[in-house]
Amino acid sequence: MAATAPQTPDASPHIPVLLGPLMAALATRPGALGGTWIDGTLGAGGYTRALLDAGAAHVIAIDRDPQALAMARAWAPSYGDRLTLVQDRFGTLDAHATGAAGVVLDVGVSSMQLDQDERGFSFQRHGPLDMRMGADGPSAADIVNHATEAQLADILYHYGEERAARRIARAIVTARAISEITTTRQLAEVVEGCLPRAKPGQAHPATRSFQAFRIAVNDELGELARALAAAERVLRPGGVLAVVSFHSLEDRIVKRFLAGAEARTRGNRYAPDIAPEPVRFHDLARGGIAPDAAEVAANPRSRSARLRIAARTDAAPAPPLPDALGVPDLSV
Numbered sequence: 001m002a003a004t005a006p007q008t009p010d011a012s013p014h015i016p017v018l019l020g021p022l023m024a025a026l027a028t029r030p031g032a033l034g035g036t037w038i039d040g041t042l043g044a045g046g047y048t049r050a051l052l053d054a055g056a057a058h059v060i061a062i063d064r065d066p067q068a069l070a071m072a073r074a075w076a077p078s079y080g081d082r083l084t085l086v087q088d089r090f091g092t093l094d095a096h097a098t099g100a101a102g103v104v105l106d107v108g109v110s111s112m113q114l115d116q117d118e119r120g121f122s123f124q125r126h127g128p129l130d131m132r133m134g135a136d137g138p139s140a141a142d143i144v145n146h147a148t149e150a151q152l153a154d155i156l157y158h159y160g161e162e163r164a165a166r167r168i169a170r171a172i173v174t175a176r177a178i179s180e181i182t183t184t185r186q187l188a189e190v191v192e193g194c195l196p197r198a199k200p201g202q203a204h205p206a207t208r209s210f211q212a213f214r215i216a217v218n219d220e221l222g223e224l225a226r227a228l229a230a231a232e233r234v235l236r237p238g239g240v241l242a243v244v245s246f247h248s249l250e251d252r253i254v255k256r257f258l259a260g261a262e263a264r265t266r267g268n269r270y271a272p273d274i275a276p277e278p279v280r281f282h283d284l285a286r287g288g289i290a291p292d293a294a295e296v297a298a299n300p301r302s303r304s305a306r307l308r309i310a311a312r313t314d315a316a317p318a319p320p321l322p323d324a325l326g327v328p329d330l331s332v
Contacts, residue, residue, distance in 0.1 A: 015299045016046025016106065018244050018307040021289045023050055025242075025309050026102075032240055035101035036060060040090030040227055042068050045075065047104050052079050060096050062086045064134040089134075091226030094234035102240040103231040107224055107250045127184050131210075131217045140213045144181050149173045151330070158328040159221070159249070160212030168194045168209060187213075211247065221327045224250060228257045229320030232280065237314035241281065244307050251288070251306050253325045258283050258310050260324060278315035285309045 026032045033056045039048045042063035051059050061083060063069055069087050076083050086096055090105060131140040147155070149169045156165035168191055175181060175190045188206040195205040215221060231241050245251040261281035289307040296303050323329070 015302075016044075016050070017246075017299065017302040017305045018289060018291055018295070019046055019050055020295070021307055022047070022104070022242050022244075022309070023054060025284060025289075026054070026240065029240065029311075032102065033057070035099070035236070036097050037102045037104065038062065038093050038097055038100050038231075038234065039104050040093045040231075041104075041106040042072060042085070043106060044068070045072050047106060048072075048083065049075075051102075051104070052082055056082070056101075058082050058084070060084045060086060060093075062088050062090055062093055062096065064089045066135060089223055089226075091223045091230060093227060094230040097234055099236040100234045100239055101236065102242065103235060104242045104244075105224075105227055105231070106244045107220070107246065129182055129184055129187055131214045133218050138217065140187075140217050141180070141182050143213060143216055144172060144187060145176050154328075154330050155216045156209055156212045158212075158330060159215040160208035160210075161249070162208040162212060164194055184210075215249070216330070221249060221253060222322060224253055225257075225320060225322040225325050225327050228254065228325075229317070232261070232312065232317045235312040237312055239312045240284075240309060241312065242307065242309045244305055246305050251308070253327065254308050255288075256325045258308060261310070261318070278313070280313055280315045280318060281310040282313065283308070283310050 033051065033054055036058045037051050037056045037060070039051065039059055039061045042048055042061040045061070048059050048061045059079075059082065061072065064087065066087060069085050072085055076085060084096075088096070093103065129139065129141040129144060143155070144152070149172075152169035152172055153165045156162040156168055162168065171190050171194050172181065172187075175186075181187050181190065187209070188204075191206040191209045198205055228241075228243075235241060243254045245254055258281055262279055262283060285308060289309075291299075291302040291305055
């Protein structure tokens with residue numbers, strides 16, 4: 001199926017989530033917008049444009065999705081050399097700058113990706129079972145049709161927190177033995193057949209499964225762990241890290257990263273105190289920031305979002321430890 005033409009940001013249905021609270025937090029930190037910012041998830045450009053319009057000296061906007069970069073080229077020239085567009089994964093964002101003033105990450109899939117039938121992200125739209133944010137690597141159809149039943153169950157349980165993971169995995173294997181599962185509708189029907197009908201107000205039965213396969217296809221949790229480590233390496237002392245997550249798996253990784261960066265090693269009554277490890281980040285929004293009622297009403301997809309903001313200290317970066325952040329190690 002041919003790809004639809006990229007939309008301009010003003011026509012795009014994508015609304016940047018928690019942008020107001022982020023910009024309000026930056027306004028309380030003198031000099032926060034000085035220097036270079038990295039937007040590791042350009043998308044429709046909401047965060048990038050807000051940072052530039054607020055006076056950021058330079059923004060390096062990164063996205064692994066070539067369509068996001070193509071769309072940005074329609075408005076990027078108005079910012080001149082203050083904006084640099086880069087196609088890359090955000091796990092390597094420190095390859096594009098040093099001493100950055102800030103890093104912002106809007107984690108997960110964007111609304112414009114969900115709304116494009118041909119991308120295969122949504123069970124609400126009929127399209128090829130793809131789910132790739134970039135143009136490389138195995139698609140969701142490849143995993144669904146070739147992973148073992150045990151691998152499918154692990155993906156559904158660890159990436160979708162799906163309690164019926166084994167039942168759904170078994171149903172997928174049974175269905176694909178009859179005919180390959182190549183469309184979003186086919187996969188959604190298999191999952192729906194395993195679970196009770198959703199009650200009013202409940203999520204669609206296939207929500208967790210589609211999340212799980214999307215995360216597996218794009219290695220989203222591993223990429224997030226790498227991005228947090230890269231952000232720590234690239235930020236200057238006092239630089240700001242802002243991360244918007246959309247589900248508990250993502251938020252848990254960010255929370256553990258910041259908790260580990262703040263932790264001090266202490267003894268107890270049975271052992272002497274140990275020299276404290278240097279604090280690497282100061283959490284600027286303890287507990288994170290959730291959207292208010294007005295934002296949820298204007299943008300229902302923001303309902304589960306959480307913004308965490310922290311400031312880098314001058315302590316040396318720690319080596320990345322995905323295991324310590326709770327990133328499942330699943331090989332397919």
